[in-house]
Amino acid sequence: MSDMKNSAEVVVIGGGVIGLSIAYHLAARGVKDIVVLEKESMVGMGSTGRCAGGFRHQFSAEANIRLSLLSVSKLERFAEEMDQPIDFHQDGYLFLLREPQDVQLFRKNIALQQRFGIPVQLIEPADIARILPNVQLTVDDVLAATYCGKDGVSDPAGVTEGYRKNAKRLGVTIRTEQEVTVIDVAHGRVTAVRTKTDSISTRVVVNAAGPHAGAVGKMAGIEVPVVPLRRCIWTTRPFPLAPPRWTLVIDFSSGFYFHRESGGVLFGMANREEPPTFELSVDWKFFETVMEVAIHRFPPLADAAIKNAWAGSYETSPDALPILGKVSELDGFILANGFSGHGFQHAPAVGQLIAEEIVDGRAHTMDIAPFSIERFREGKAEVETNVV
Numbered sequence: 292m293s294d295m296k297n298s299a300e301v302v303v304i305g306g307g308v309i310g311l312s313i314a315y316h317l318a319a320r321g322v323k324d325i326v327v328l329e330k331e332s333m334v335g336m337g338s339t340g341r342c343a344g345g346f347r348h349q350f351s352a353e354a355n356i357r358l359s360l361l362s363v364s365k366l367e368r369f370a371e372e373m374d375q376p377i378d379f380h381q382d383g384y385l386f387l388l389r390e391p392q393d394v395q396l397f398r399k400n401i402a403l404q405q406r407f408g409i410p411v412q413l414i415e416p417a418d419i420a421r422i423l424p425n426v427q428l429t430v431d432d433v434l435a436a437t438y439c440g441k442d443g444v445s446d447p448a449g450v451t452e453g454y455r456k457n458a459k460r461l462g463v464t465i466r467t468e469q470e471v472t473v474i475d476v477a478h479g480r481v482t483a484v485r486t487k488t489d490s491i492s493t494r495v496v497v498n499a500a501g502p503h504a505g506a507v508g509k510m511a512g513i514e515v516p517v518v519p520l521r522r523c524i525w526t527t528r529p530f531p532l533a534p535p536r537w538t539l540v541i542d543f544s545s546g547f548y549f550h551r552e553s554g555g556v557l558f559g560m561a562n563r564e565e566p567p568t569f570e571l572s573v574d575w576k577f578f579e580t581v582m583e584v585a586i587h588r589f590p591p592l593a594d595a596a597i598k599n600a601w602a603g604s605y606e607t608s609p610d611a612l613p614i615l616g617k618v619s620e621l622d623g624f625i626l627a628n629g630f631s632g633h634g635f636q637h638a639p640a641v642g643q644l645i646a647e648e649i650v651d652g653r654a655h656t657m658d659i660a661p662f663s664i665e666r667f668r669e670g671k672a673e674v675e676t677n678v679v
């Protein structure tokens with residue numbers, strides 16, 4: 292046995308941005324005895340450390356829009372409240388739409404987003420240059436675009452560090468190189484969590500295992516429908532025609548996106564043909580397809596040198612909406628999974644809501660029923676269609 296505590300009020304499995312946000316918010320609510328168990332040698336080495344840092348209000352599902360409103364308001368105050376810089380740029384998301392059915396879909400989404408007071412607009416291709424001056428985009432095949440200036444990009448490492456250090460300050464124990472292998476269950480509730488060397492008795496376990504949520508669910512006898520989809524990112528060295536602002540531009544039909552990064556750009560595009568995999572090597576074969584789309588959409592990329600590349604997992608649920616909260620058949624087992632590529636931006640809200648679910652018995656800042664795992668059993672899932 293190591294020197295690890297052998298009991299805790301709450302054990303959080305996973306030291307990504309979600310697990311650390313939950314641990315921080317629980318501690319801020321006065322929970323005294325919280326342990327975060329992370330299998331890697333450092334926190335933030337899973338999907339969190341591989342993410343593009345975007346945040347947006349432009350979702351199709353009302354529940355996701357509500358989550359974004361709560362999260363972005365917390366990100367706006369983050370640097371000050373958490374005493375941690377997060378390279379926060381509210382320079383907008385611009386979706387470029389090439390298909391008539393996408394324009395129709397985004398019109399519907401905009402109407403919903405505007406009902407919440409979100410400043411999003413449908414713009415003509417000719418007006419794109421007004422929104423993004425000095426960015427040489429190809430727009431002659433674009434039918435319309437949508438823009439929301441309250442969307443933007445921020446630094447996932449900064450947000451993760453903010454939650455880590457403030458959780459520690461409030462007394463949270465964070466243990467690395469501690470892979471959870473067993474969850475003990477008795478009489479319909481969780482009772483303990485075991486790693487290779489230790490056992491911690493607890494009445495509350497949070498599954499914040501990112502792409503590994505399914506495996507952790509299985510340990511408790513719960514099927515958590517999350518699959519890992521490989522997503523690759525490339526960054527470039529600085530080049531003269533790099534965009535001056537951090538606006539995240541998305542070619543919606545292909546899924547190609549880019550934003551400014553260190554004087555160059557960061558870009559990516561989903562390989563929608565690839566089946567679920569935990570593979571994390573860079574897909575250089577697919578790179579050729581990505582560059583074809585990239586250079587067509589943003590021609591200055593033809594002259595940019597690649598600086599870095601990596602791959603990560605989108606932890607994807609069947610309807611691309613998160614899976615949050617309690618599980619009816621197992622007391623004390625709490626889910627924070629299935630963010631489907633949006634977990635960085637939703638982590639601030641999710642931390643607060645899961646803390647409420649545990650401390651107050653029910654999340655109340657907003658209703659998380661639409662995110663309950665029960666939806667898959669009841670078959671009344673709303674699907675998030677605005678996934679990149």
Ligand SMILES: Cc1cc2nc3c(=O)[nH]c(=O)nc-3n(C[C@H](O)[C@H](O)[C@H](O)COP(=O)(O)OP(=O)(O)OC[C@H]3O[C@@H](n4cnc5c(N)ncnc54)[C@H](O)[C@@H]3O)c2cc1C
Pocket residue numbers: 304305306307308309310328329330331334335336337338339340341342343344345346469470471472499500501502503507522523524559602603604605606627628630631632633634635636637
């Ligand atoms: C290429 C890419 C781009 C992305 N871009 C964006 C974006 O622009 N905006 C956005 O909002 N989101 C984005 N995402 C998604 C975002 O990164 C994830 O949704 C988010 O990081 C999920 O956080 P998490 O803490 O749930 O998962 P993770 O960061 O994966 O953390 C889970 C942790 O659990 C640990 N773990 C797993 N199993 C065990 C176990 N048995 N015992 C102990 N520890 C365990 C893992 O080691 C890991 O550290 C992107 C993702 C990728 C891959």
